[in-house]
Amino acid sequence: MKTTASELNVHRHTVFYRLRQITDICGRSLESAHDQLTLRLAIAIDALHNQH
Numbered sequence: 001m002k003t004t005a006s007e008l009n010v011h012r013h014t015v016f017y018r019l020r021q022i023t024d025i026c027g028r029s030l031e032s033a034h035d036q037l038t039l040r041l042a043i044a045i046d047a048l049h050n051q052h
Contacts, residue, residue, distance in 0.1 A: 005012040019030060028035035 001012045001015050005015045008015065022028075023030055026039070028039060030036060030039075
C-alpha cells in the first residue's frame, strides 16, 4: 500500500478507501484470487476494446 500510495502521490488511507469503493461498487472481493482474475480480465478487455 505504501508503494502504491507513493506512486499515486496520495496518502495510504486514500488507497485503502479507493479499494474499498471498488469492492463495494463491483461486488467483488479483492481478497479472492478468482475475483482478482475476473477484474484483471475485464480491465484487459476494456483496454483492447479502447485501442481500436
